[in-house]
Amino acid sequence: MNDFIAARSQMALSLGFHIIFSCIGMVMPFFMAVSHYYWLKTNNVVYKNITKAWSKGVAIFFATGAVSGTVLSFELGLLWPTFMLHAGPIFGMPFSLEGTAFFIEAIALGFFLYGWNKFNPWFHWVTGVVVGISGLVSGILVVAANGWMNSPSGFDYVDGKYINIDPVKAMFNDAWFSQALHMSIAAFVATGFAVAGVHAFMILKGKNVLFHAKAFKIAAVFGCIAAVLQPLSGDISAKDVAERQPAKLAAMEAHFHTGKSVPLIVGGIPDVKEKKVDYAIKIPGLLSFMVAGDLNAEVKGLDSIPPEDHPPVAITHYAFQIMVGIGMLLLFVAVLYFIALWKKKIWLERRWLLILFAAVTPLGFIAVEAGWTVTEVGRQPWIIQGIMRTADAVTPMPGIVYSFYIFTGVYISLAIIVVFMLYRQIKMVDKIYDIPSNSDQLKG
Amino acid sequence: MLYVVIIYLWAAILLYLLLGGADFGAGIIELFTSPKNRKRTRKVMYKAIGPVWEANHMWLIITIVILFVGFPEIYSTMSVYLHIPLVIMLMGIIARGTAFTFRHYDAVVDDMQVLYNRIFVYSSFVTPLFLGIIAGTAVSGKIDPHASTFLPAYIYSWLHWFSISVGLFTVAICGFLAAIYLIGEAENEPDRLRFIRKAKQMNVAAVLSGGLVFITAYLEKIPLIEWIFGNAAGLSAIIAATLSLVLLWYLLARGKTRVLRLLAGFQVTMILFATTVRHFPNIVMLKNNAYLSLLEHSGHEKAINMLGMALLLGSIFILPALFYLIYSFQKKDPEKLRPSAKG
Numbered sequence: 182m183n184d185f186i187a188a189r190s191q192m193a194l195s196l197g198f199h200i201i202f203s204c205i206g207m208v209m210p211f212f213m214a215v216s217h218y219y220w221l222k223t224n225n226v227v228y229k230n231i232t233k234a235w236s237k238g239v240a241i242f243f244a245t246g247a248v249s250g251t252v253l254s255f256e257l258g259l260l261w262p263t264f265m266l267h268a269g270p271i272f273g274m275p276f277s278l279e280g281t282a283f284f285i286e287a288i289a290l291g292f293f294l295y296g297w298n299k300f301n302p303w304f305h306w307v308t309g310v311v312v313g314i315s316g317l318v319s320g321i322l323v324v325a326a327n328g329w330m331n332s333p334s335g336f337d338y339v340d341g342k343y344i345n346i347d348p349v350k351a352m353f354n355d356a357w358f359s360q361a362l363h364m365s366i367a368a369f370v371a372t373g374f375a376v377a378g379v380h381a382f383m384i385l386k387g388k389n390v391l392f393h394a395k396a397f398k399i400a401a402v403f404g405c406i407a408a409v410l411q412p413l414s415g416d417i418s419a420k421d422v423a424e425r426q427p428a429k430l431a432a433m434e435a436h437f438h439t440g441k442s443v444p445l446i447v448g449g450i451p452d453v454k455e456k457k458v459d460y461a462i463k464i465p466g467l468l469s470f471m472v473a474g475d476l477n478a479e480v481k482g483l484d485s486i487p488p489e490d491h492p493p494v495a496i497t498h499y500a501f502q503i504m505v506g507i508g509m510l511l512l513f514v515a516v517l518y519f520i521a522l523w524k525k526k527i528w529l530e531r532r533w534l535l536i537l538f539a540a541v542t543p544l545g546f547i548a549v550e551a552g553w554t555v556t557e558v559g560r561q562p563w564i565i566q567g568i569m570r571t572a573d574a575v576t577p578m579p580g581i582v583y584s585f586y587i588f589t590g591v592y593i594s595l596a597i598i599v600v601f602m603l604y605r606q607i608k609m610v611d612k613i614y615d616i617p618s619n620s621d622q623l624k625g
Numbered sequence: 626m627l628y629v630v631i632i633y634l635w636a637a638i639l640l641y642l643l644l645g646g647a648d649f650g651a652g653i654i655e656l657f658t659s660p661k662n663r664k665r666t667r668k669v670m671y672k673a674i675g676p677v678w679e680a681n682h683m684w685l686i687i688t689i690v691i692l693f694v695g696f697p698e699i700y701s702t703m704s705v706y707l708h709i710p711l712v713i714m715l716m717g718i719i720a721r722g723t724a725f726t727f728r729h730y731d732a733v734v735d736d737m738q739v740l741y742n743r744i745f746v747y748s749s750f751v752t753p754l755f756l757g758i759i760a761g762t763a764v765s766g767k768i769d770p771h772a773s774t775f776l777p778a779y780i781y782s783w784l785h786w787f788s789i790s791v792g793l794f795t796v797a798i799c800g801f802l803a804a805i806y807l808i809g810e811a812e813n814e815p816d817r818l819r820f821i822r823k824a825k826q827m828n829v830a831a832v833l834s835g836g837l838v839f840i841t842a843y844l845e846k847i848p849l850i851e852w853i854f855g856n857a858a859g860l861s862a863i864i865a866a867t868l869s870l871v872l873l874w875y876l877l878a879r880g881k882t883r884v885l886r887l888l889a890g891f892q893v894t895m896i897l898f899a900t901t902v903r904h905f906p907n908i909v910m911l912k913n914n915a916y917l918s919l920l921e922h923s924g925h926e927k928a929i930n931m932l933g934m935a936l937l938l939g940s941i942f943i944l945p946a947l948f949y950l951i952y953s954f955q956k957k958d959p960e961k962l963r964p965s966a967k968g
């Protein structure tokens with residue numbers, strides 16, 4: 182592994198790690214707000230216990246999200262100083278605003294976690310909602326910064342100089358909306374299915390069924406609504422990519438030859454040398470239709486792009502297939518669940534539905550990682566699309582390989598500890614929350 | 626607008642030093658507390674910093690964002706030449722933040738606690754040490770952008786006695802701030818006396834390591850004495866800090882907690898002021914009298930303007946909420962401060 186690959190891997194690792202915690206940080210406060218609301222409205226202590234149990238889990242995730250985010254803001258410079266030298270002032274606007282959002286989030290979190298019984302209950306409830314809203318806003322802002330890397334705007338690039346800078350235009354670049362929308366929904370999909378899955382598993386084991394059933398329902402409803410919306414927003418994203426980054430679209434689809442009436446390629450193994458895809462299912466004309474709304478439209482293939490500007494085709498293609506495959510599967514699960522809720526109440530008591538949810542627990546997060554792989558690897562070799570190459574941005578310091586090993590070790594250990602603690606947290610639900618009335622007084 | 630941004634930068638650094646510093650300091654105090662008292666210290670400390678630690682740590686992020694948006698050249702130069710100490714500091718931040726949370730939210734109390742505690746106290750020491758090393762390096766004039774080999778470019782820039790003594794000084798200051806802060810949080814007399822004693826020890830440590838900074842500066846030919854004593858503003862700041870120190874020792878015996886906190890904060894502010902006022906606007910000194918200046922190396926005007934606006938706008942939202950947070954949890958009612966079901 183050379184230093185350049187190490188730097189890219191370290192960046193990917195850190196972002197891939199952070200995104201899990203930030204999804205949870207963005208979405209869990211909304212779940213908690215719902216159960217907290219039921220507790221205040223119904224006085225049913227199970228809801229209070231759910232809120233508290235979740236909030237303890239979330240505190241663990243928040244701390245990990247906050248430190249991994251702090252690391253990222255240094256890493257941008259540690260690994261890509263040349264990029265930050267030029268890009269910092271241009272795409273910095275969302276980061277400056279994000280500072281405010283984070284701050285509000287951290288303050289509201291202080292109130293929420295430590296404010297039980299200390300404030301007016303509705304003030305306390307609102308602080309929880311504020312945590313969620315500011316988390317969502319900061320997610321949208323940082324994705325807008327990433328959108329700028331895919332679709333640079335708000336400056337003129339003349340003779341290697343960046344002039345006429347307009348940070349506001351840079352923030353509202355062409356990609357920000359489709360990406361921010363898709364990412365926000367993705368966070369709900371991923372967190373919703375993960376949380377629902379864990380509670381489904383506990384119900385299957387017959388532990389604290391009352392507690393877990395209520396928790397399951399809140400998470401499942403959020404996750405399923407988002408799962409229905411996700412393919413729609415994915416379609417917007419795909420059209421957007423076709424327009425601004427034809428090379429990325431071509432790599433996603435392993436679409437080698439420019440032509441009219443292009444089929445949609447599902448699965449398959451791309452063969453970059455022979456410029457073909459083996460063992461794939463081809464749906465005639467569908468890609469043309471998805472991109473342009475016309476079965477005969479022309480879609481640019483990789484042959485229309487100079488070879489030195491090709492992204493890695495195989496990785497991008499596989500990642501895209503994984504994301505879309507999961508998207509379709511979760512859509513199916515969501516539809517089943519809604520049918521169960523509205524038409525076939527009897528299904529809700531069946532084990533197979535719970536088993537299905539337990540089985541898809543990690544899939545949302547896998548789709549998130551795959552989606553980011555599409556976006557980021559599909560942008561290569563550019564760090565700023567069409568302007569700066571990733572290889573020109575990397576730090577001159579040698580030995581990044583070692584730093585990559587260290588970070589890998591740290592993140593792996595952290596992941597293990599977080600999982601271990603969550604496992605204990607869930608195991609303790611029995612002991613802490615078993616007898617509702619009693620636990621309430623004890624833990625006040 | 627540039628000056629607004631610079632004031633925010635300075636204020637963010639100061640607040641990180643004061644609030645984040647007290648936060649680190651709590652871990653340092655724990656490190657230097659005899660095992661039999663550790664549990665008590667930990668309890669007082671957790672109640673004091675639990676609700677605010679996330680917010681404290683935001684000042685660092687604000688500092689970084691101001692640097693990369695407003696002063697990209699300074700940010701990227703520091704990132705390249707101080708890569709190694711920055712990574713060590715980051716490791717400290719990761720270890721500390723997670724250990725702090727884990728030990729309070731782990732649902733089962735067992736041997737893992739020992740591990741969390743150990744990680745927490747050591748990283749509380751290492752992180753400010755390296756923060757100090759980075760700050761010391763920034764003014765030491767030892768960063769060499771023309772170095773062509775690994776050691777001079779990436780190691781000798783920061784690894785020297787001066788930066789290490791600044792690191793130790795920073796550690797002592799953090800411990801001192803925390804001890805002063807904890808005096809007011811103690812719930813009983815023995816605890817209070819213990820924190821007063823700690824405050825005195827940390828103060829002595831700060832004075833000693835401060836002396837070391839001057840000695841090493843002299844040995845490394847860094848004109849620190851001239852910077853600090855060579856101009857009226859710096860000199861008066863140092864005199865004010867020294868006078869308030871006398872007052873502080875006097876008051877320590879009497880335990881006026883609020884005045885003590887103000888005085889300690891005042892001293893640290895004066896020290897930061899004295900060390901930055903003379904060579905303003907230059908914040909990073911490079912080899913051969915080259916430097917990076919806040920005025921000459923600021924980013925594009927438009928970016929600075931937008932950044933300034935964002936900061937001003939943010940303050941309108943943040944400051945009242947932050948004060949209310951601190952105020953709410955300052956009110957004494959230990960019974961209800963239980964953070965979690967576990968208590």
Ligand code: HDD
Nearest residue numbers: 360364367370412415416418419505508548549552553556
């Ligand atoms: C739960 C997660 C999830 C699911 C089920 C899907 N996606 Fe996705 N996708 C993401 C999570 C995600 C993401 C991680 O959030 C990405 C990465 C960058 C972004 O903005 O969103 C993404 C990126 C992304 C991109 C690239 C956008 C860009 O580079 O700007 C496209 C074209 C799609 N998605 C399309 C789809 C389609 C057609 C789906 C159909 C089911 C789909 N996604 C399901």
Ligand code: HEM
Nearest residue numbers: 189192193196197200323326327553554557558563564571
């Ligand atoms: C959290 C979700 C994200 C994930 C999982 C992610 C993933 C990745 C991956 C896999 C790479 C390596 C690509 C390669 O070298 O082949 C990468 C590179 C990079 N990403 Fe992202 N990314 C995310 C969001 C962002 C955001 C929001 C930003 C900036 C605002 C960003 C900035 C970068 C930079 C600077 C690089 C290195 C240069 C490059 O390889 O192009 N990423 N990321």
Ligand code: HEM
Nearest residue numbers: 202203206207243246247250251253254283316320323686
């Ligand atoms: C798509 C990518 C990203 C999303 C959606 C995202 C979202 C979030 C969210 C919601 C939080 C707060 C929740 C929590 O603390 O767990 C957070 C924390 C943080 N993120 Fe990210 N982030 C992304 C990438 C990045 C990048 C590239 C950076 C750095 C340049 C970054 C910097 C931070 C920082 C500094 C924090 C800590 C804030 C705190 O202390 O509360 N994030 N992120």
